[in-house]
Amino acid sequence: MQRREWLLFDQARRLRGKQDVHTSKYLERQMNTILIITSNSADASVLKNVLSNAADGPYLIEWLADLSTALVRLGSGGIDAILVDLSLPDSSGVATFDKLFAAAPQVPILTLCDDKDELLAIEAVQHGAQGYLSKGHFAHSLVPQALRNIIQRKAVEEELFKEKSRAQIALNSITDAVICTDLSGDLNYLNKAAELLTGWQSDEVLGCAVDKVFSISNGKTGVPDPQSVEFVLQQRESVALNENTILVRQDGSHTAIEGSIAPIKDRMEKIRGVVVVFHDVSLAQAMAEKMIHLAQYDFLTDLPNRLLLNDRLNQAIILSNRNATQLAILFLDLDNFKHINDSWGHAVGDEILQSVSQRLSACVRNSDTVSRRGGDEFVILLSEIKDRGDPELIANKIIAAMAPPHAAGKGELQITTSIGISVYPADGEDGDALMRNADAAMYEAKKQGRNNYQFFS
Numbered sequence: 196m197q198r199r200e201w202l203l204f205d206q207a208r209r210l211r212g213k214q215d216v217h218t219s220k221y222l223e224r225q226m227n228t229i230l231i232i233t234s235n236s237a238d239a240s241v242l243k244n245v246l247s248n249a250a251d252g253p254y255l256i257e258w259l260a261d262l263s264t265a266l267v268r269l270g271s272g273g274i275d276a277i278l279v280d281l282s283l284p285d286s287s288g289v290a291t292f293d294k295l296f297a298a299a300p301q302v303p304i305l306t307l308c309d310d311k312d313e314l315l316a317i318e319a320v321q322h323g324a325q326g327y328l329s330k331g332h333f334a335h336s337l338v339p340q341a342l343r344n345i346i347q348r349k350a351v352e353e354e355l356f357k358e359k360s361r362a363q364i365a366l367n368s369i370t371d372a373v374i375c376t377d378l379s380g381d382l383n384y385l386n387k388a389a390e391l392l393t394g395w396q397s398d399e400v401l402g403c404a405v406d407k408v409f410s411i412s413n414g415k416t417g418v419p420d421p422q423s424v425e426f427v428l429q430q431r432e433s434v435a436l437n438e439n440t441i442l443v444r445q446d447g448s449h450t451a452i453e454g455s456i457a458p459i460k461d462r463m464e465k466i467r468g469v470v471v472v473f474h475d476v477s478l479a480q481a482m483a484e485k486m487i488h489l490a491q492y493d494f495l496t497d498l499p500n501r502l503l504l505n506d507r508l509n510q511a512i513i514l515s516n517r518n519a520t521q522l523a524i525l526f527l528d529l530d531n532f533k534h535i536n537d538s539w540g541h542a543v544g545d546e547i548l549q550s551v552s553q554r555l556s557a558c559v560r561n562s563d564t565v566s567r568r569g570g571d572e573f574v575i576l577l578s579e580i581k582d583r584g585d586p587e588l589i590a591n592k593i594i595a596a597m598a599p600p601h602a603a604g605k606g607e608l609q610i611t612t613s614i615g616i617s618v619y620p621a622d623g624e625d626g627d628a629l630m631r632n633a634d635a636a637m638y639e640a641k642k643q644g645r646n647n648y649q650f651f652s
């Protein structure tokens with residue numbers, strides 16, 4: 196029978212002598228196994244005796260005389276505490292402890308020492324040992340109790356460590372950035388997403404004021420917002436970040452974020468700091484802006500589309516009524532554009548449409564709107580005119596601007612346009628009537644031989 200088997204058998208047999216089989220098996224499961232490593236059989240015997248018969252034990256004891264066998268034994272697990280003499284036949288000094296600790300960091304270790312090597316035992320404590328037992332006191336009744344305490348303490352530490360690791364893993368796996376501060380607003384935690392989003396590494400900023408890492412401002416006004424964390428620390432209430440919050444990253448670049456700041460309270464409800472949870476919304480915002488743009492602008496020319504023009508026309512009519520001013524609509528249709536498509540292909544036609552768009556935009560003020568209505572039709576809104584002379588001037592400008600050939604495909608092509616003009620309020624009381632009448636005037640321009648403009652009235 197192997198040594199360990201014999202020891203277990205011996206202790207279980209003694210227990211069975213006192214209790215029934217069921218109870219002894221239950222106790223066996225509850226008992227802690229202590230590994231004694233010493234080449235001194237007398238020390239081993241005293242320890243085995245005191246521990247096997249301990250009131251708050253009993254313990255299962257395994258005794259090994261050298262380090263190498265002990266390291267092999269530790270590899271099989273099941274050891275709850277180690278008592279080790281640092282002077283062994285195959286290892287001595289604090290290195291003995293270091294090797295055991297490396298092999299089983301989760302198992303508490305007490306060293307066995309006599310008066311002359313107490314300093315060594317203290318060094319082992321500095322390396323992570325839970326304590327030491329002095330020779331001559333091994334038989335003391337407090338020894339089992341001390342052992343029980345360190346096993347329980349280590350178990351609690353292990354549980355806390357596991358819980359902390361689990362929390363760390365969870366916090367580092369989420370895509371939300373999480374940063375925590377203490378009561379003074381100094382940083383004491385950043386998860387991986389926070390490092391990525393802010394550009395700061397934990398070890399660079401832990402202990403620094405939170406606004407070094409969480410530097411935010413209002414994206415619309417550009418005003419810095421250092422108040423939020425301070426506010427939560429003072430008011431002890433959670434707040435959501437403002438809708439347009441911008442985070443200034445370590446490299447000075449800006450990122451739109453959403454998130455919240457909440458107080459961290461202890462079990463007595465005392466505030467201990469704050470936790471800020473936030474995420475990057477710049478992609479989502481850019482996508483939303485793109486969708487809005489696509490809904491309002493023509494994909495080929497990037498000019499405002501019919502929808503946006505209608506909106507601007509209605510606004511211009513309201514302003515015109517309020518200020519008793521006039522506005523004008525210029526309705527353009529390119530002349531014989533179908534011929535370009537048919538002769539040179541659709542792609543060349545597209546290039547002409549883009550070139551025409553640029554020339555039209557160059558003919559008006561920023562406050563006016565050049566829009567593409569669809570196909571080869573464009574509508575220009577002159578939102579404030581003095582008299583008919585203004586649209587007439589623009590129409591002439593456009594006809595002149597169209598004249599030079601447009602680079603398209605591999606060559607150059609010429610195109611002209613017919614323009615119909617309606618004026619508000621004279622030519623219609625609302626946007627629809629103005630458009631209809633400008634369109635009618637444009638047809639009149641076609642009838643008049645193209646490449647000219649006509650007023651509706």
Ligand SMILES: Nc1nc2c(ncn2[C@@H]2O[C@H](COP(=O)(O)OP(=O)(O)OP(=O)(O)O)[C@@H](O)[C@H]2O)c(=O)[nH]1
Nearest residue numbers: 528529530531532533534536541544545569570571
């Ligand atoms: N390349 C291109 N062509 C388009 C697009 N949308 C419409 N078209 C074409 O534009 C042409 C418009 O022709 P019309 O305005 O009906 O006739 P036109 O040849 O310009 O003749 P008039 O208007 O009478 O001077 C048609 O051939 C359409 O197929 C587009 O996005 N790209």
